[in-house]
Amino acid sequence: MTAAPGIAAVSYAVPARSSSVRELAAAGSLESDPGMLERFGFDRVRIAVDETPYDLARTAAESLLREHDIDPRSIDALLYGGAPGSIAFSRPRDALAGARALCDERRFQYPATRLQFDLGLERASVLGLDQLACTAILGAVRLARALCIAEGLERVLCVSSEFYPSDAGREAITNCTSDAACAVLVERNAARNRITAGVTVTKGYYWSASAMRDEVMASYFPTAAHVIRRTVAEAGWTAEQVDWVMPHNVSATSWEILFRLAALPNARLYGDNIPRIGHTLAGDNFINLRDALDGGAVRPGDKVLLFAYGYGAHWTGLALEA
Amino acid sequence: MRITCFVTGATGLLGARVVRRLLEDPDVRAVYALVRAPAVFDSPAVVPVLGDVGAEGLGIAPAVRARLAREVTTVVHCAATTSFSQTLDEARATNTEGTRRLLDLAAGWHGVTRFVFVSTAFVAGARTGVVPERAVAADGWINAYERSKAEAEVLVRAARGDWTIARPSTVVCDDASGRISQVNAVHRALRLYFGGLAAMLPATADSALDVVTADHAARGIARAALAPYVEGETFHLCAGRGAMPLEELLDVSYDAFQRSPAWRQKGIARPVLTDLATYRLFESAIDDAGSVRVRQAVRSLGHFVPQLAYPKRFETTGADTLLGATAPAVASFWGSMVHALVGAHPAREAA
Helix, strand or coil: CCCECEEEEEEEECCCCEEEHHHHHHCCCCCCCHHHHHHCCCCEEECCCCCCHHHHHHHHHHHHHHHCCCCHHHCCEEEEEECCHHHHHCCHHHHHHHHHHHHCHHHHCCHHHHHHHHHCCCCCEEEEECCCHHHHHHHHHHHHHHHHHHHCCCEEEEEEEECCCCCCCCECCCCEEECEEEEEEEECECCCCEEEEEEEEECHHHCCCCCCHHHHHHHHHHHHHHHHHHHHHHCCCCHHHCCEEEECCCCHHHHHHHHHHHCCCCCEECCCHHHHCCEECCCHHHHHHHHHHHCCCCCCCCEEEEEEEECCCEEEEEEEEC | CCEEEEEECCCCHHHHHHHHHHHCCCCEEEEEEEECCCCCCCCCCEEEEECCCCCHHHHCCHHHHHHHHHHCCEEEECCCCCCCCCCHHHHHHHHHHHHHHHHHHHCCCCCCCEEEEECCHHHHCCCCEEECCCCCCCCCCCCHHHHHHHHHHHHHHHHCCCEEEEEECEEEECCCCCCCCCCCHHHHHHHHHHCCCCCEEECCCCCEECEEEHHHHHHHHHHHHHCCCCCCEEEEECCHHHCEEHHHHHHHHHHHHHCCHHHHHHCCCCCEEECHHHHHHHHHHHHHHCCHHHHHHHHHHHCCHHHHHCCEEECCHHHHHHHCCCCCCHHHCHHHHHHHHHHCCHHHHHC
């Protein structure tokens, strides 16, 4: 039987504490004017205090298994992207110590294998993804799909958990950021959310987000529009057929521009989480997909496009048939 | 007939070429060249005249003014500030008021039988479609330069009965070799795209770039000064039908960029073409949130690239007849010009 991999389940976890854009500004966590960030659609973000990246990763993955009554032993592979080694086990206030621990024997601590053990994923082989920044979960899903097709795996659990760097404020190029974790289950033959295309363009010229900030800002739109068009084409769709875009939660204004450039006349942007959570490094697109499915916004058969940009620099699109 | 010319802007990109072209005509006895600072010309037939269009009477010494009043038969007004980023007051000070000052002065030169005003084809501003050479009305302008020139045209038409208006398109290189002797806003824009600091261009499916060589424009201006007079003649010294469709222009430009392996490796994206409303939204977002460098880049483009969103074709029938030839097609020199701009200076790639 031909494989038709798709997204069988999504769960996510965010920290308990939230802050408004104004509170972030008062705390000195923003570079930009809070009024401008509010105009860009941001309102609140979630900030980890007592949680570690691993805690959130485990919460998200456990929720996924529990909510969908999935036998942990049915998972063939676990793909993990996010905070590495000892940092994954550190609360934000201990992040520096966690980073320092990467230089001693605690470097050999692995959140992905611990997750395999803690969740009882007895049969799952484990693979970690790095260097993909905010596109880590999309990269994991892309790889999961390939594994389902190439190796015949039935179920691949993708997990990403990442906190914004503790000393870097709460703003990434005029976008307010939340800490979060996201878990996505890819099945070889999913009943819904079949993956019809995945496109990634990586441009190493922009490898340093801080040094190349201006160039990144200029290159973002043309490359994003190109990747979106290519994803739509590779899915075998026309631009007119796209029903929904699950965005990465960057400024609503930038999405308004990108929507016009990409020319998707009938698509709607699921932007509800831009004010509610802002941008996460862990998986905006799937967090949005989960909420859109739960809320009934996305209906079976809808053509859904996911697009994200990740520092480094990666532009990634994914096409799903809900 | 013996012709004595008075040329303003005689040391500029166009003016210097116009002077040389005028002197090729055996009927031209002398050229008085308005210069702001002492200048030396190749030909003894060129007489430098110290002055400035920014000053009343052009700041010319009274004795020299008296001589000009006696001798000048043809005025060619090339002096202008061609920056697209200037304010309206700045543009008017030189382009409109400077023209008025010259008109006032030349009103007393009774031997003058031809007044050639060098304007710009882009007095057409936001007009779209075919722009006839005799067109005078615009539906608004993209920048202060265009508007100040349009206002100066009005002054010229009202003041004299012997006017001829030469409207060159944007000059981007010396001649068909693509050599650039003066860098302008178009070149600076190309460098921004080359450097990956510019993301998009406002355009429609019909957008094309009309630019010309300095040689073509200068030849046209000189012919406009010397050819038998026809009342109310306006010449479009433009590429016209030889303008280059924007997509094709980007193909050629990016092919030229790609000749540099170092540039190719960067993977800099071609700008995306979009409608003007989206472009304006992008400009406004960058104005809000961009770094100083990106903001400056976008602002500098904003002074003239929106012109591409008003597709037009300049009619050139009169100019073609005047010159006995059409302007070189943009496709014939654009690639060489781009290569001259970015290919000859590999050091810039590191910037």
